[in-house]
Amino acid sequence: MSVSQKPSYRYRPMIAADVSAAHALSVRLKWPHRLEDWAMLQRIAEGFVAEDGDRLIGTAFTCPQGSYATIGLVIVSDDYQGQGIGRKLMDLALEACTPRTAILNATLAGAPLYISQGFVEFGHILQHQGQAQAIDPPALSDGEQCRSLTVSDRARLLELANAGSGLDRETVLNDLSDVVEHAVGIERDGQLRAFAILRPFGRGHCVGPIIAQNPEQAKHLIATLLARVPDQFFRIDTPADSGLSDWLDTAGLKQVDKVAQMARGTPPQSVGGVKQFSLVSQAIG
Secondary structure, eight states: OOGGGOOOOEEEEOOGGGHHHHHHHHHHTTOOOOHHHHHHHHHHSEEEEEEETTEEEEEEEEEEETTEEEEEEEEEOGGGTTSSHHHHHHHHHHHHHTTSEEEEEEOTTTHHHHHHTTOEEEEEEEEEEEEOOOOOOOOOOTTEEEEEOOGGGHHHHHHHHHHHHSSOOHHHHHHHTTTOSEEEEEEETTEEEEEEEEEEETTEEEEEEEEESSHHHHHHHHHHHHHHSTTOEEEEEEETTSSOHHHHHHTTOEEEEEEEEEESSSOOOOOTTOEEEEOSOTTTO
16 A cells, blocks of 8 residues: 555554664664664653554654653654654653653754644754864862762762753663763762763764753863763754853864754753753753
């Protein structure tokens, strides 16, 4: 049956066996996610797929994180655009969010669908990436020191991650712990005040999440991590109001995209004098 005949498509929960086909779908659309990135989301989130016979033609994820749930990787094959598949996948993802507040990062192409489903824009995320150049870390304030993190820092790291993002990051960070390449933090008066994580993602490495009290701390953490794996490809997704964008450009991480932060209700708020300077990923927030 041809696509033009508009057959009935099947929608069902994603299972681990779907990860390879879902990854192949994203590759055809030139999305950078690795097979491992898809596998992570399948482990920690509730996924949905659309099928035409035996062919996987669409995906969506809902990742519960406390009072909020992030929606991501809403993809429909180019061959099947304009048939309501994306809307149906979004309906399933939104149903899985209940009773949590749904949030997402919307591409220019996807924004009209999300607006029609009640989402409202509350900010923007700038995607920076490239071959990173060595850059001197900005000086820290008196009494602050940067150090590598250990397992003993995990409880405080989670506390900071929750405060900076406004989300419950326990499940996400527990899963990430197995793939962290380097994690560094800034300490003052014997307490961890900021941190950043370097891990594999997409075409190379991702720096995120980054939680800090101010842009200078965030810059210091980023420069420290870039120096750990020189001459590599990096990606950082940072809020437009982070104060990092121009500085990232000087480090060789050019802005290549901009997406809208959207919420179906009150968006999450940072607390405790820290904020999130880089996302885990656009799909997870």
